[in-house]
Amino acid sequence: MPRPSRRDDVVDSAVKLFAEEGFHAVGIDRILSEGGLAKMTLYRHFDSKQALILASLDARNRQILAWFGRKLAESNLPPPDRPLALFDALEEWIGGETELGPFNGCMFVRAAGEFPDLADPIHKAAAEAKENLRATIVSAVELAGYLEAEDLAGELMVLKEGATVLAQIHGSAEPVQHARRTARARLRAWLRA
Amino acid sequence: MPRPSRRDDVVDSAVKLFAEEGFHAVGIDRILSEGGLAKMTLYRHFDSKQALILASLDARNRQILAWFGRKLAESNLPPPDRPLALFDALEEWIGGETELGPFNGCMFVRAAGEFPDLADPIHKAAAEAKENLRATIVSAVELAGYLEAEDLAGELMVLKEGATVLAQIHGSAEPVQHARRTARARLRAWLRA
DNA sequence: CCTAAGTGATACAGTTCGGTATATTTATAG
DNA sequence: CTATAAATATACCGAACTGTATCACTTAGG
Structure with missing residues (x-):
């Protein structure tokens, strides 16, 4: 079977537009026309727009996890400060010249906002993505030598999410x-405790 | 001229539905039918759906500012801890039994997420609402006797927004x-500095 | 009583939405 | 080359969308 790169083309176009303008605001026709794709190409690979959104969130999640994971691992900060690479990475992202593309806030926060029902598969996927990031932070904190890593990671998560949201609203990296x-x-x- | 309470009825219905389901997801017909209103009643008072959204954000902003302002002012905590009333209030809100209605995350964060263009009047209104809340926190922090209140309030804002966002995504008050x-x-x- | 404004109810225009159907072209494998 | 699967292009469907128009009714003031 030849690798159907068309499926990825659909997801790529969807991720880009969903990130830029939102899920409800972007129709399927635009995703296809801006990607130079036909409608039946989409519906051969996905059952519905919801399935496409879920695939987009999954793709974005893998990208984000890999990026932050790498930034945390490659940090040159002294070990105890290494978790701060999280915020340096965030600032770099907001700056705009990263492989993550232009900064439009967190796609999962926006997905959970547009699909507020906790039982909605899209909302659940967004929550899972946040849980994945939290786990990544826990690992980084443990690797930096901290005890009670779960609690510390929880605090760092709150700070990271707050900074991300405020940065998006105000269009500024200052909250970071x-x-x-x-x-x-x-x-x-x-460290003292 | 008799006070046109119908205008407020439209806004009330809009705020409720926008908060519960989102701005794009809720159509004008539902706002009107669930409020028992007629379409021309809406378009006599507002030029467009965008104008209604702006009025809804304004109404919600006044409500939120008054509520948090009151919670901060009426706190029984010892003065240096008084800004923590912000988080007690947030937890109470998430609990659900407040005049703010059920907790669905921050309406302004969600508005900025659905209208990401910084130049969009709706996005601007959301940013202004956050700036208003920040100013309220600055006052509370000053009143509690802290210096460099702007910086401290900035840190508290990040924490409050992060907790709000994570609470909405996970449907839990734990991040608070x-x-x-x-x-x-x-x-x-x-205090030590 | 008369007028004028506000409102409810309904129908409609024009567009866009998600999704389907079909027919044609392209690309790949044997 | 041929057979087969995938992609394109296009037309279409019913529903929902924002916004307008129309008509009947109520209400308040002069």
Whole structure:
């Protein structure tokens, strides 16, 4: 069977438009026309728009996890400060010159916002993505030598999400500085405990 | 001129549905039918759906500011801890038995997510609402006796937004605990500086 | 009583939506 | 080359969308 790269083309176009304009705001016709694809190409690979959204979230999730994971692993900061690479990465993302494309806030937060029903598969996928990121942070915190990594990672998650949301609303990276400062102080305190 | 309470009826119905299901997902017909209103009643008071959304955000903003402002002012915590009332209020909101209605995340975050263009009037209104809340927190922090209130309020804002977003995604108030713990530690540290 | 404004109810215009059907072209494998 | 599967192009469907138009009714003020 030849690798059907068309399926990926559909997902790529969908991720781009969903990220830029939102899920309800973007119709299937635009995803296809901007990708130079035919409608039957979409419906051969996906049952519905919901299935396409789920595939888009999955693709984005893998990309985000790999990127943040790499940034955390490759950090040159002294080990105890290494979790702060999370915020340096976020700032770099907002800057705009990364492989993640232009910064439009967190796609999962926006998905959960547009599909608020907790039982909605799309909402569930968004929650899972956040849980995956949290697990990545837990690993990084443990690797940096911290105990009670779950609690510390929980605090870092709150800071990261708050900074991301405020950055998107205000179109500024300034909230990341506040988050980073707070995180640094918390890491120092954690070392003393 | 008799006070046209019908205008408020339209906004009330709109706020409820927009908060529960989102802006794009809710059509004008549902806002009207669930409120028992006629279409011309809407279009006599508002030029467009966008105008109705802006009025809904404004109404919600006043409600939120008043509520958090009151919670901060009426707190029984010792003065240095008083800003933590922000997180107690948030937890109470998530609990569901407040005048703010069921917790569906922050309406302004969701509006900014559905209308990501920074130049969109709806996005701007959402950003303004966040700036208003920040100003409220600055006042509360000053009143509690802290210096450099702007910076401290910025950190508290990040924590509050992160907790709100994660609470909505996971349908749990647990992130508020992480945020509150972080905030408490930061307040203590601020006192020593 | 008369007028004028506000409202409810309904129908409609024009567009876009998600999704289907069909017929034609392209590409791949034997 | 041929057989087969996939992709394209296009037309189409019913539903929902925002916004307009129309008509009947109520209400309040002069």
